Amino acid sequence: MKVPRKKHFSLVFLFCLLFTEICSHAQTTYCNPMDIDYKYNFEQLNEHISYRSGADPVIINHKGEYFMFVTIQGGYWHSKDMLSWKYLTANRWPFEDMCAPAAVSVRDTLFLFQSTFESRPILYSVAPEKGIWEFYNRWTPRLPKDIGPWDPAIFHDADTDKWYMYWGSSNVYPIFGSELDHSKRLAFKGQYQAMFWLNPYEHGWERFGPNHSDPFKPFTEGAWMTKHNGKYYLQYGAPGTEYNVYANGTYVGDNPLGPFTYAPYNPVSYKPGGFATGAGHGNTFQDNYGNYWNTGTSWIGLNWAMERRMVRYAAGFDKDGHMFANTRFGDFPHKMTTKKWEGKGDELFTGWMLLSYKKPVTASSTLDTMSAAKITDENPRTFWAAKQNKPGETLTVDIGKESDIKAIQINYTDYKSDIFANDPEKVYTQFKILTSKDGKKWEVVSDLTQEPKRDRPCAYIELSQPVKARYVRYEHVYVASPILAISEFRIFGNGYGKVPETPDSFKAVRQKDARNADLSWKKVAGATGYNILWGIAPDKLYQTYQFWNDEPETFELRALNVGVPYYFAIEAFNENGVSKISETVAVK
Structure with a gap:
């Protein structure tokens, strides 16, 4: 039967609308690991191993737009909204590509520097969205063998107009720092100095291995500096990128070169459970609404130990100046903010289970x-x-x-x-x-x-x-x-059913080794999994460890700091939503 021309047009029009x-x-949410075109990594080219990877991300807000630099990608990414990222190549790029790059935006200029043990140039751009870069200097002085600057971070203190560099990637050496001389094209000014070393004997989360179970000496790397309310937060990654417990911590000081004090609430970004595990070695930046974000590296490790993906989490500083990153349901869909958020960014979680x-x-x-x-x-x-x-x-x-x-x-x-x-x-x-x-x-x-x-x-x-x-x-x-x-x-x-009940019989008992605590809970009917929440105060439960309902209901947590009291709580979740959080349990 012949369809009337007018009706035929209407059907086509409706089909086109539906297809469009x-x-x-228009996307309004995101989900970790980040959805970008990760490049094939050639670190294992001689072994003929081919895999896509991305690690050590640095996202810079430059003149209201976002630029992301990542290890061994042959280029970088540009975004106006942090949802859609466009890959760019540059007219100038290090011949051997870049590992763990440093970047900083100062006024109208974006600066870029690679990890190196040799003399290497700093690049700059006033049009990074076009891939146009020039040499800011032709070389940086060589440091002693094995020192670097590997995993560098360049920091410009806007209040003093002074420049600094921090670096380090080792299980032997500390995180280093040095002032840079802007009058000499950011050459090192004076002697570099040690900022701090890892201390796994008191900081349980700095221990190496899966769930901090390997006695191998841990690694510190990925320095980053953030200034907030007059305090300097020198961040670092530990204990190693190839495990689920890779995290970011911070030391805090009143001056850019210290002395620095270990933050007792460390780690600040930690995601050992769930699908996208690991949150270490990234950076902290602010979006156009003043919200803080913390980026990190998530572990895949199938083809090679260094096969990785990238993640980002809402972050910030509480009223006491304590730094945090919110990894609760961190690999579930989240809303991309369009305003200044409240608290620790829980409102960004979509509630999609x-x-x-x-x-x-x-x-x-x-x-x-x-x-x-x-x-x-x-x-x-x-x-x-x-x-x-x-x-x-x-x-x-x-x-x-x-x-x-x-x-x-x-x-x-x-x-x-x-x-x-x-x-x-x-x-x-x-x-x-x-x-x-x-x-x-x-x-x-x-x-x-x-x-x-x-x-x-x-x-x-x-x-x-x-x-x-x-x-x-x-x-x-x-x-x-x-x-x-x-x-x-x-x-x-x-789903259309009921959310699970709050788990009862939740216990947290600290071991003789105060870096560890034994956790136990009673499973809830209909639960898919659980989030263990903890922190140094009832209103500072910034850490999360996610477990599945088909896993054991006991766990040895090995991420605590010696001499720090803790508070623990638990919540259950399923396909319909999340239970109320339990009452906190104090652990001295």
């Missing part, structure tokens, strides 16, 4: 023993692989009951990758997301083939509106690697 809505929704944990998965094909069940276990080091990397391969998650689906995150794995050139014409990702109420009738809710090609190893998709569905499907289109491999298919939204 699916493909061009993880719907996919340990849910059954059906795959169109499976390579060897890399089963689809691994994509819902919240472990970035396990993964599914398809028999062939071809369009049409699918993964279908049954979340068990109809829920409001609000966001998706697809995390790819570089399994037996052969990519050794970051060619944007070849290296990109494309897929479709479909949902269904009954597993038979499917609706496309996101289609990456309709957006410009770019690589998204940690692709985060915020749906334009909640979709009521029980089944969620990934339909493959393209990845550059020879094998299609996915570590995690994360589905966020809200």
Whole structure:
């Protein structure tokens, strides 16, 4: 039957509107790990190991826009809103690329300096959004062997117009500091000096290994300086990037070169549990609304120990000047702020819960023993692989009951990758997301083939509106690697049931070794997991350790500082929301 021309036009118009809505929704939220086009890392080129990685991020607010510099990326990123990042290459760049770079914005100029043990130039730009850089100086003096400056940070004190550099990356040497002479193009001024060493005998979180369990001597690195209310916060990463407990701490002083005092509330940024574990070696910056953020490095460690991703968390200083970063539900979707937030930024959490944990998965094909069940276990080091990397391969998650689906995150794995050139014409990702109420009738809710090609190893998709569905499907289109491999298919939204009860019988008992405490709680019916919250006062529960309900209900926490009293609490969460926080338990 012939459709009337007017009606036909209306149907086409409605279809176009729907298609545009699916493909061009303006994103308002983000989810860690950061969704950017991580570049293939060539540190292990001679071993012929290929993998995407990004670490040691520095985000600078320069004239109201954001620039992000990352280890070994061949360039950097630019954003106007911290949601959409554009990768840029530069007219001048260190020949061997940059590790753990330093950057600082002073007036109309952005300065950039690489980690080095040799003499290297400082670059500057008045148009970094165009990739135009020039030499500010041609070299910096060499320091003694093994000193650096590796992992540098350049700090400009706007109140005094003086310049400083801090650096260090070692399990032998301390964090160093030195004033720079601006009249001599930022040459070192006078003698550099030690700022502080790690002290794992009193600071439990500075111990090396998974959950601070390895006696190997820990590493300090990633210096960064922030001045707040006349105090100088000299930050550092520890105890090592290749474990879940990588964190940022701080010392505080009245002068930029000290003396500095250890902050008893350390670490300030710590995320040992959940999917994106590790939060160390980043920087602290302010957005256009005056809010603080803390960036960090999250651990993957599948292809190589230094395979990593990047994270960022709301941060700040409380009324007592205590520095913090909010990692509670840190790898769940959060709102990008458009104003000054209150407290510690809990209002940024969307309340969208993880719907996919340990849910059954059906795959169109499976390579060897890399089963689809691994994509819902919240472990970035396990993964599914398809028999062939071809369009049409699918993964279908049954979340068990109809829920409001609000966001998706697809995390790819570089399994037996052969990519050794970051060619944007070849290296990109494309897929479709479909949902269904009954597993038979499917609706496309996101289609990456309709957006410009770019690589998204940690692709985060915020749906334009909640979709009521029980089944969620990934339909493959393209990845550059020879094998299609996915570590995690994360589905966020809200169920229609009750939030869990607050756990009772929660206990925290400090051991004879005061760096440790034994935690225990009673599991709650219907809970997906728990957050253990702790800090040095009932209103300063800034630390979070996330556990799953199918894990043991006892845990030895090894992250405490000797001589510091603590307060602990617990909350439960499931697909419907979060319980009330328990009463605090004091531990002397």
